[in-house]
Amino acid sequence: MEIIELTAVQLAQKIRSRELSSKEVVNYYAERIRSLDGEINAFITQSFDIALKQAEEVDKKIAKSEEVAPYAGVPIGIKDLIVTKGLRTTCASKILENFIPPYDGTVARKVKENGLPIMGKLNMDEFAMGSSNENSYFGPVKNPWDLQRVPGGSSGGSAAAVAAGEVPWALGSDTGGSIRQPASFCGIVGLKPTYGLVSRYGLVAFASSLDQIGPMTRNVEDAAALLEIIAGHDPFDATSLDVDLPKFTEEIKKDVKDLKIAVIKELSGEGIDEGILNCFNNTLKKLEDAGVIIEEISLPSTSYALSAYYLIAPAEASSNLARYDGVRYGYRIENAENMLELYMKSRSEGFGDEVKRRIMLGTYALSAGYYEAFYGKALKARRLIRQEYERAFETYDLLVSPTTPTVAFKLGEKVSDPLKMYLSDVCTVSANLAGLPSASVPCGLSEGFPVGFQIIGPALSDHLVLRLSKAVEDATQFELKPLKELKK
Amino acid sequence: MSLEKLLKEKGYEAVIGLEIHTELQTNSKMFCGCPARVFGLEPNTAVCPICLGLPGTLPVPNQKAVEWTVKIALALNCKINEFSQFHRKNYFYPDMPKNYQISQYDYPIGVNGYLEIETSKGQKRIRIHRVHLEEDTGKLVHVGRTGRISEAEYSLIDFNRAGVPLVEIVTEADIETPEEAKVFMQTLRSVLLTLEVSDCNMEEGSLRCDANVSIRPKGSTSFGTKTEIKNLNSFRALEKGLEYEIKRQLETVLSGKKVVQETRHWDDANKRTVTLRTKEEAHDYRYFPEPDMVPMEISTQIVEKIRSELPELPFEKKKRFIREYSIKEKDAGILVSDKEMAEFFEEAARLSNNPQAVANIILSELLYHLNESDVWFSDIRITPKHISDLVNLLESGKISSKIAKEVFAEAFKTGKNPEEIVRERGLEQISDDTMLESIIYEVLNENPQAVKDFKEGKKQAIGFLVGQVMKKTQGKANPQMVNEKILEILSNN
Ligand SMILES: [Zn+2]
Numbered sequence: 001m002e003i004i005e006l007t008a009v010q011l012a013q014k015i016r017s018r019e020l021s022s023k024e025v026v027n028y029y030a031e032r033i034r035s036l037d038g039e040i041n042a043f044i045t046q047s048f049d050i051a052l053k054q055a056e057e058v059d060k061k062i063a064k065s066e067e068v069a070p071y072a073g074v075p076i077g078i079k080d081l082i083v084t085k086g087l088r089t090t091c092a093s094k095i096l097e098n099f100i101p102p103y104d105g106t107v108a109r110k111v112k113e114n115g116l117p118i119m120g121k122l123n124m125d126e127f128a129m130g131s132s133n134e135n136s137y138f139g140p141v142k143n144p145w146d147l148q149r150v151p152g153g154s155s156g157g158s159a160a161a162v163a164a165g166e167v168p169w170a171l172g173s174d175t176g177g178s179i180r181q182p183a184s185f186c187g188i189v190g191l192k193p194t195y196g197l198v199s200r201y202g203l204v205a206f207a208s209s210l211d212q213i214g215p216m217t218r219n220v221e222d223a224a225a226l227l228e229i230i231a232g233h234d235p236f237d238a239t240s241l242d243v244d245l246p247k248f249t250e251e252i253k254k255d256v257k258d259l260k261i262a263v264i265k266e267l268s269g270e271g272i273d274e275g276i277l278n279c280f281n282n283t284l285k286k287l288e289d290a291g292v293i294i295e296e297i298s299l300p301s302t303s304y305a306l307s308a309y310y311l312i313a314p315a316e317a318s319s320n321l322a323r324y325d326g327v328r329y330g331y332r333i334e335n336a337e338n339m340l341e342l343y344m345k346s347r348s349e350g351f352g353d354e355v356k357r358r359i360m361l362g363t364y365a366l367s368a369g370y371y372e373a374f375y376g377k378a379l380k381a382r383r384l385i386r387q388e389y390e391r392a393f394e395t396y397d398l399l400v401s402p403t404t405p406t407v408a409f410k411l412g413e414k415v416s417d418p419l420k421m422y423l424s425d426v427c428t429v430s431a432n433l434a435g436l437p438s439a440s441v442p443c444g445l446s447e448g449f450p451v452g453f454q455i456i457g458p459a460l461s462d463h464l465v466l467r468l469s470k471a472v473e474d475a476t477q478f479e480l481k482p483l484k485e486l487k488k
Numbered sequence: 489m490s491l492e493k494l495l496k497e498k499g500y501e502a503v504i505g506l507e508i509h510t511e512l513q514t515n516s517k518m519f520c521g522c523p524a525r526v527f528g529l530e531p532n533t534a535v536c537p538i539c540l541g542l543p544g545t546l547p548v549p550n551q552k553a554v555e556w557t558v559k560i561a562l563a564l565n566c567k568i569n570e571f572s573q574f575h576r577k578n579y580f581y582p583d584m585p586k587n588y589q590i591s592q593y594d595y596p597i598g599v600n601g602y603l604e605i606e607t608s609k610g611q612k613r614i615r616i617h618r619v620h621l622e623e624d625t626g627k628l629v630h631v632g633r634t635g636r637i638s639e640a641e642y643s644l645i646d647f648n649r650a651g652v653p654l655v656e657i658v659t660e661a662d663i664e665t666p667e668e669a670k671v672f673m674q675t676l677r678s679v680l681l682t683l684e685v686s687d688c689n690m691e692e693g694s695l696r697c698d699a700n701v702s703i704r705p706k707g708s709t710s711f712g713t714k715t716e717i718k719n720l721n722s723f724r725a726l727e728k729g730l731e732y733e734i735k736r737q738l739e740t741v742l743s744g745k746k747v748v749q750e751t752r753h754w755d756d757a758n759k760r761t762v763t764l765r766t767k768e769e770a771h772d773y774r775y776f777p778e779p780d781m782v783p784m785e786i787s788t789q790i791v792e793k794i795r796s797e798l799p800e801l802p803f804e805k806k807k808r809f810i811r812e813y814s815i816k817e818k819d820a821g822i823l824v825s826d827k828e829m830a831e832f833f834e835e836a837a838r839l840s841n842n843p844q845a846v847a848n849i850i851l852s853e854l855l856y857h858l859n860e861s862d863v864w865f866s867d868i869r870i871t872p873k874h875i876s877d878l879v880n881l882l883e884s885g886k887i888s889s890k891i892a893k894e895v896f897a898e899a900f901k902t903g904k905n906p907e908e909i910v911r912e913r914g915l916e917q918i919s920d921d922t923m924l925e926s927i928i929y930e931v932l933n934e935n936p937q938a939v940k941d942f943k944e945g946k947k948q949a950i951g952f953l954v955g956q957v958m959k960k961t962q963g964k965a966n967p968q969m970v971n972e973k974i975l976e977i978l979s980n981n
Contacts, residue, residue, distance in 0.1 A: 082544075083542075083544035089544075091543070099543070101542065102537060103537045105544050200546060201545070201546050202544040205780075235548065236548060237546050238780060238782060239779075239782060315776060318774075319576050319776070322580065322586065322587035323543070323585065323587050325580065327582050328540070339582065366774035366776055368774070
């Protein structure tokens with residue numbers, strides 16, 4: 001079997017059994033990135049030299065029969081929002097174009113400790129603000145299924161890199177759908193874990209109360225494996241949960257028979273493309289055949305979700321992004337006349353349009369006299385949404401819907417209409433507002449493009465979400481075509 | 489004319505509220521592991537990615553700092569909010585690494601307390617509006633001719649102080665005079681020192697004070713337009729700054745103008761307040777709940793535990809000193825103003841049967857020597873036992889008060905026991921009558937002129953004669969006794 005056909009878990013087995021060396025694998029993927037990424041543009045920074053060093057270390061250990069981590073030697077790509085010590089971390093922004101972090105975040109540390117060679121930092125929408133990856137200072141990412149189309153966003157680079165076979169697996173982050181929506185557009189598996197399951201220490205904040213790092217992989221088993229690597233309590237993150245974790249790679253092997261799930265009515269009808277609904281409904285039938293009990297539920301508060309999200313996220317962002325002011329690090333204009341000019345010009349030249357739009361939105365929503373009408377109301381809606389989901393989970397194990405209303409759209413199609421762009425997050429934002437685990441699993445094609453099946457579970461049911469994801473995967477036998485079609 | 493008189497004459501009164509900040513001396517900063525005691529360190533040496541607010545870092549609250557804030561709030565008789573929360577206070581300033589300060593807003597740790605103070609006019613209760621916890625900012629150094637930001641060639645930032653736990657204490661507008669404000673600050677300082685949460689060094693900035701001031705026609709129930717005065721960072725500055733500002737407001741009002749709501753800066757060098765920013769330039773801080781932290785729940789159990797561990801506070805201690813040791817109220821007040829002094833006094837007072845005499849020695853001799861040698865109680869060699877021994881020597885008439893001063897100085901210098909000093913140097917008072925009489929006769933014989941003067945009615949001549957006897961005995965005689973004896977001898981002859 002060729003290296004490209006192996007999943008991350010399979011690669012790990014072959015590296016441990018010395019059928020393959022980590023160095024061979026890294027070299028293989030480096031070669032593939034070199035030949036493909038000129039067009040796809042998934043990488044902002046490539047770090048093959050670092051990856052090779054890590055690979056050699058793993059190989060040396062294995063050669064000496066020393067203990068290595070379970071998935072040691074399998075290369076990975078990391079969204080450029082995750083801080084990596086000594087390796088440029090730009091957040092796809094001009095303002096951090098040359099920022100080299102002096103520390104490792106918790107997830108980056110875990111990746112290194114687990115011996116995963118880092119191939120580079122992946123493209124994204126600037127500061128994770130966007131749904132098409134067109135808001136990157138480093139240029140848009142192309143969808144490996146069709147280079148005229150967007151890969152989704154904000155973790156578009158991560159999704160495209162995995163789908164194109166530039167890396168076996170990748171890390172993304174999800175604030176309102178930023179893992180699941182691009183996973184859906186690119187035909188891969190993406191999981192946004194329960195809020196607090198994965199440390200945010202070292203994840204550059206977009207909206208602190210919504211952000212979560214998660215795996216983006218070719219299949220569910222890889223997602224479970226990568227989650228095992230990155231999840232866990234972290235004393236450096238005060239919102240991190242201190243709980244015992246199940247073994248996700250074992251959990252996905254369990255049967256889904258008698259799982260009781262419900263289709264979210266508001267997200268599975270009007271406003272969703274017909275092709276998508278067809279795929280979704282076909283998948284439901286197959287799940288039913290596998291013994292899953294399927295009903296329908298109405299979650300009326302869903303209609304507030306998008307508005308609440310687009311107030312809360314920008315409000316937090318307006319504060320989180322205040323630190324980029326040209327004073328201590330990052331982009332700074334030359335010869336400022338005074339402090340105010342230094343601030344204003346560095347920020348207006350350093351940030352892209354979408355980031356500025358959201359900073360203004362958020363600043364406004366928090367302003368004296370407007371707080372209650374905007375931010376305060378959004379918080380109330382958020383509480384309602386959370387309560388509604390909690391009640392739903394008293395009856396159902398999991399809730400499902402399509403991940404996106406449309407398949408991957410064309411580059412440039414929605415850039416001029418932010419509201420239309422924001423609508424692509426309509427199915428995904430609720431899980432972030434409620435802090436719930438949610439996955440997108442490919443479940444077929446519509447007009448030749450991948451369709452994502454979204455699963456949402458109660459807090460800390462990540463293992464259940466993954467278990468149903470596995471059932472969807474088994475039922476649909478989805479094929480990630482670009483892996484073979486894109487030749488290096 | 490004194491300010492008080494002036495106000496009275498014009499029919500006005502001042503309304504003052506204070507906003508005090510004190511840095512907590514915990515081991516580590518508020519949200520990271522860097523040391524919190526940073527004064528005097530090389531710039532930017534006590535920093536890490538977290539307190540520098542680097543992208544991706546997160547704050548994790550220092551539990552000790554939270555407990556200490558509860559302690560302060562309890563000492564100020566506050567109600568502790570069971571549910572407390574951090575908020576972000578958003579504004580741009582280069583001394584703030586994140587361009588927001590993690591502070592508290594509508595759920596501070598403590599609310600609705602009070603502190604009793606004692607002014608020249610008696611006891612008064614100043615209500616405490618709130619006590620909350622936040623992080624300190626860094627420090628700017630403006631390099632240029634004047635050291636002011638507007639005229640600086642460039643500015644340097646030291647982030648050592650950024651993230652040091654900072655407690656904000658806000659009073660109600662219960663303070664009426666600059667003196668009350670000063671006494672409040674002094675009392676608060678001694679409370680904080682007793683709690684051992686801060687070194688309260690105003691020069692080093694670990695205790696800072698801003699004030700809100702307004703004036704109104706006496707008896708009015710509504711408030712006048714207030715100004716906020718910043719940089720009142722010594723007791724003197726606080727008193728002088730308030731005096732200046734109240735006078736300025738009074739003059740403004742009396743000349744028919746209106747006080748403008750603004751923030752003013754106390755210029756200590758020129759002894760005046762100057763406009764810092766007007767109301768229009770005030771920030772909209774856009775407070776919102778800090779999403780990087782979960783709300784704090786401070787259980788009744790924890791509160792009660794902290795309450796039970798509170799040390800005796802100065803005000804209570806003062807009452808107890810008066811009750812247990814029957815010392816003068818004024819002396820008790822001074823003794824409890826410093827924790828170490830109070831402890832030193834109490835130890836000595838317990839060993840002695842004349843606590844007032846112990847207090848006298850501490851408040852005169854000891855304070856004098858401490859001042860002279862610029863040390864404090866923790867660094868001295870003289871012990872409480874020495875003080876009580878000295879009192880015993882005095883009480884029993886073994887030494888005169890003049891000799892006592894000498895013995896004290898020696899004991900202070902060497903740490904030797906006063907009894908030993910008296911013995912070694914033969915300083916015991918001459919209480920042997922015959923011996924004293926023979927010395928007196930000697931002096932009378934040597935000074936016939938003085939004797940003659942006395943007999944001719946110049947009564948003050950006796951002072952000279954007593955002095956001569958004291959000189960001959962190297963101070964070891966009891967001057968009172970010498971006086972009596974001379975009178976007795978001369979009137980019998
Ligand atoms: Zn620090």
